[in-house]
Amino acid sequence: MTDAQSAETVAVASETPPPPAKTRVQAPGAVGVHISGVGCRATASISPDRVWVGSLMPGDVEPVVDSIIDAVLTVEPHPKFVVVGTPGHVNSELGTVTAAANLGHGWRGTVGLAELLRSRLGCEVELCNDAEAALEGERRRGALVACxxxxxxxxxxxxxxxxxxxxxxxxxxxxxxxxxxxxxxxxxxxxxxxxxxxxxxxxxxxxxxxxxxxxxxxxxxxxxxxxxxxxxxxxxxxxxxxxxxxxxxxxxxxxxxxxxxxxxxxxxxxxxxxxxxxxxxxxxxxxxxxxxxPLGDDVSVLGAFLMARDLLHPFLAA
Ligand SMILES: [Zn+2]
Known part of the structure; x- marks a missing residue:
């Protein structure tokens, strides 16, 4: 390579724009979780290739709570704000989920899921309906962006x-x-x-x-x-x-x-x-x-993560 070519290469490299801010944003402590009748997903990142996927056995409340705790601590050892997208009717003010029959017989009534998780994780926990989390993911990173x-x-x-x-x-x-x-x-x-x-x-x-x-x-x-x-x-x-x-x-x-x-x-x-x-x-x-x-099975967990990130770091919201 001649000196002229080398100089040109350096000039081009220096003009290369930095990656978009959203790909560089760090949001330590924010965790999104999505539970369904067939599995549990968790992530502490907006990157789809960093979503943790685990099984979840429908049944009583306690095993499902154990699975959520394991999932959260796997993706973030020091969680600060967790948002859980769940089936069923969610009262986000009371932190309860009602009639989440897909999660098993223990979930047919009303479960104070947010408090159960808060007491074990020692951090803020909010619940949202899984469809709400999915729409958030789709609106922010999926097929409904700019819509x-x-x-x-x-x-x-x-x-x-x-x-x-x-x-x-x-x-x-x-x-x-x-x-x-x-x-x-x-x-x-x-x-x-x-x-x-x-x-x-x-x-x-x-x-x-x-x-x-x-x-x-x-x-x-x-x-x-x-x-x-x-x-x-x-x-x-x-x-x-x-x-x-x-x-x-x-x-x-x-x-x-x-x-x-x-x-x-x-x-x-x-x-x-x-x-x-x-x-x-x-x-x-x-x-x-x-x-x-385009987000596949991760749409709800990514939406839940974005909601957690907004609540923990509102200045990063985008
Ligand atoms: Zn019907």
Whole structure:
């Protein structure tokens, strides 16, 4: 290399901009946790490759609390602020979770989870609903970045819908709105034919067996890549999306999360887009983006971490 080339190289290197601030931010002590019926995730970093993943045995309260404690101390030996995203109804002021049946029989009533964790970890602990944590993750680092008005649809064991209206989260129960009158029975709710009774992880094997009586699987992942079945599911999901677009709120983007969405989006999303195209004339605003989350299974734990980081280091919020 000549001196001139060397000088040029040095000049270029010195002009290279520093990495964006968010990749260099340190937030010691902040921990996000996400618990579900199948596992526990924890992280003390925004980097998805540093998320700790462990199992969680649904059942009594105590073993689940033990799993959360282990997860927190694994990712941060000196936690200062922990946010836990959990299924069930959360009262964040009281620090309680109610009817988190996915976590086992000990969770059907009300559990003072925040205080149980506080007393053992010796630090601040806050609870939030897992859908709330997911929307935070998606809004800050996922498919809803720079989106003021959007929606997050969860397709996993159940069907969840959360709206983002003018930057404010609005949880809804629209997964239980009626898709077809007189349709199949919902599970645990006194109605029939809701979206969850067609598209929930518990319902999909039942719907598939109605078409294929020789199918004996009980999990959505056991259903084969049957193009006709999944495309039909995609069109029904499209009905839900069209319904959201007709609520009167312009939706810039809709993001899909959850195990079913991630495993079958190649079949589901074309059906969704086709339904939106059919109804385009009716829609005030057509979502510019209909996509599955880029954050995968980590969307809720990353959202919980960002909430913990904001509470511990508000000056870092971004
Ligand atoms: Zn229902």
């Amino acid at each position: 003021n008005d959007g929606a997050l649809i969860t397709l996993s064991h159940g069907v969840g819908v959360a709206l983002l209206h003018d930057g404010i989260q609005q949880p809804t129960e629209l997964g239980h709105s009626v898709s077809q009158f007189g349709g199949p029975e919902c599970r645990g709710r006194p109605h029939r034919g809701c979206y969850e009774s067609y598209l929930g992880g518990w319902a999909l094997p039942l719907r598939y067996r109605e078409r294929h009586p020789d199918f004996h699987g009980v999990m959505a992942r056991e259903i084969p890549d049957d193009h006709e079945f999944w495309t039909e599911c995609g069109r029904r999901l499209g009905d839900l999306v069209v319904g959201l677009c007709l609520l009167g709120q312009p939706l810039e983007a809709i993001s899909f999360i959850g195990s079913v969405a991630q495993a079958r989006h190649r079949y589901l999303l074309p059906g969704v887009r086709a339904r939106v195209d059919e109804e385009a004339a009716l829609l005030v605003t057509r979502p510019r983006s209909l996509r599955v989350t």
